[in-house]
Amino acid sequence: MKIRGIHHVAIICSDYERSKKFYTELLGLEIVQEVYRQERDSYKLDLRVGGVYQIELFSFPDPKKRPTRPEAAGLRHLAFSVDDVVQAVQYIQSAGIETEEIRRDPYTTKRFVFFQDPDGLPIELYEK
CATH class of the missing domain: 3.10.180.10 (2,3-Dihydroxybiphenyl 1,2-Dioxygenase, domain 1)
Known part of the structure; x- marks a missing residue:
């Protein structure tokens, strides 16, 4: 196996519109594609970082909170x-x-x- 790079980083947010605005308007990441997945009641927003990398921003109903930070496993x-x-x-x-x-x-x-x-x-x- 030869890893060639990082394909994407996935983030689950609690408020989709607020996070979408943060990552696109404040940080300036480019929207590649936005999809609403009705069967999951979930959005998936693909964002381009620097023309090379990608962040996937997900929304789910009632996502679990991060246990602790910054030294939680993960x-x-x-x-x-x-x-x-x-x-x-x-x-x-x-x-x-x-x-x-x-x-x-x-x-x-x-x-x-x-x-x-x-x-x-x-x-x-x-x-x-």
């Missing part, structure tokens, strides 16, 4: 690369989203910051 956080973390933080905060303090990776010396999506999923912005 996906720890979703990280996006940006050119300038300071500029990205100013943009995120201007939209009323709180961020943690900007930190510096002790091994790469690159700056990074964490904030949360509407469901509390930890998102990291990591400077290229």
Whole structure:
């Protein structure tokens, strides 16, 4: 077996319209396809990240909450690369989203910051 890359990351949200707005309008991800699956009472929104990667945003009736964070077993956080973390933080905060303090990776010396999506999923912005 030879893994060639990451195909997609799947996220289940509790409020589809709020999360759709967050990922498309605030973060600027491109909509590839949106499908309503009547048999599941669920939306599936395919989003393109940087022309290469894909995020699948799902809605389901009454999804279970994440047990704890950030050290719960499973996906720890979703990280996006940006050119300038300071500029990205100013943009995120201007939209009323709180961020943690900007930190510096002790091994790469690159700056990074964490904030949360509407469901509390930890998102990291990591400077290229």
